[in-house]
Amino acid sequence: MIKQRMEMDQAAAVFKLLGDRTRLTMMRILADHDCCVCEFVAMFDASQPAISQHIRKLKDAGLVKESRRGQWVFYSMNRQYEHFEFVQLLMEALPSQEEKFTELEKQGKRISCD
Amino acid sequence: MIKQRMEMDQAAAVFKLLGDRTRLTMMRILADHDCCVCEFVAMFDASQPAISQHIRKLKDAGLVKESRRGQWVFYSMNRQYEHFEFVQLLMEALPSQEEKFTELEKQGKRISCD
DNA sequence: TTAGTATATAATGATTTGCTTATATATTCA
DNA sequence: TGAATATATAAGCAAATCATTATATACTAA
Numbered sequence: 001m002i003k004q005r006m007e008m009d010q011a012a013a014v015f016k017l018l019g020d021r022t023r024l025t026m027m028r029i030l031a032d033h034d035c036c037v038c039e040f041v042a043m044f045d046a047s048q049p050a051i052s053q054h055i056r057k058l059k060d061a062g063l064v065k066e067s068r069r070g071q072w073v074f075y076s077m078n079r080q081y082e083h084f085e086f087v088q089l090l091m092e093a094l095p096s097q098e099e100k101f102t103e104l105e106k107q108g109k110r111i112s113c114d
Numbered sequence: 115m116i117k118q119r120m121e122m123d124q125a126a127a128v129f130k131l132l133g134d135r136t137r138l139t140m141m142r143i144l145a146d147h148d149c150c151v152c153e154f155v156a157m158f159d160a161s162q163p164a165i166s167q168h169i170r171k172l173k174d175a176g177l178v179k180e181s182r183r184g185q186w187v188f189y190s191m192n193r194q195y196e197h198f199e200f201v202q203l204l205m206e207a208l209p210s211q212e213e214k215f216t217e218l219e220k221q222g223k224r225i226s227c228d
Numbered sequence: 229t230t231a232g233t234a235t236a237t238a239a240t241g242a243t244t245t246g247c248t249t250a251t252a253t254a255t256t257c258a
Numbered sequence: 259t260g261a262a263t264a265t266a267t268a269a270g271c272a273a274a275t276c277a278t279t280a281t282a283t284a285c286t287a288a
Contacts, residue, residue, distance in 0.1 A: 036234085036235095037234070037235060037236095038233090038234065038235085041234095048234080048235070048236090049235090049236080049237080051235095052235060052236055052237080053236090053237090055235095055236095056236080056237090070234095071233065071234055071235090072233095072234065072235085073234075073235060073236090
């Protein structure tokens, strides 16, 4: 696969999206696991609308995609995103947020749709 | 050198700083060359105060450092910055802004203090 | 159909951002 | 010293950002 040339405007737009603690952590988590909204709400100390609005920005920009599974809406990294590889490179430079996830399981708040 | 663990808050703060086209391009240029303020002013379609204010943010955060050379103030990447390597990794993922520089020389606006 | 759960959206407001204009400060050079 | 150049800072303002509250929509299950 050929690496897309990244324009500075686009790069700045990505950085801007990632320049928020909540969105950045969400993306880092999504690099490892799909996640539904209520899981994010449980992980972060944030309201459900706040989480929804952060996700919307990521979705509008194309970084994540959604898929409904029953009553839940799951989000995942969008591998079709023009600069997916760039985003992935960034996420790999950041520490795993696995604790957030294990903590969620400990609280019994993990949603599983398998 | 041991790679510093990057906290998400700090990472988000870096991304936020880079989430502006002008600052991001400045940083990309600084990855290759030191630069003085008037060179940035000539390169970007921006006023001198606007440029100064962008630089100040980068300096306050520790990403760049200044050194006066005669009447000019030159800026460079701060290699002592806690997350210098992280920033450098990001810059390497972006296209060189060499054209900006060559254009500057063509206009005879390159400042040289050697 | 109705209640309950999950999610999205709309309206609002405080805060932050990034410019502008005006002015202050620092340095060089005649 | 005084003029010219380079840079920084302050004040003010429009737009963007990010939360909150209230409400709408979508789905499940009884």
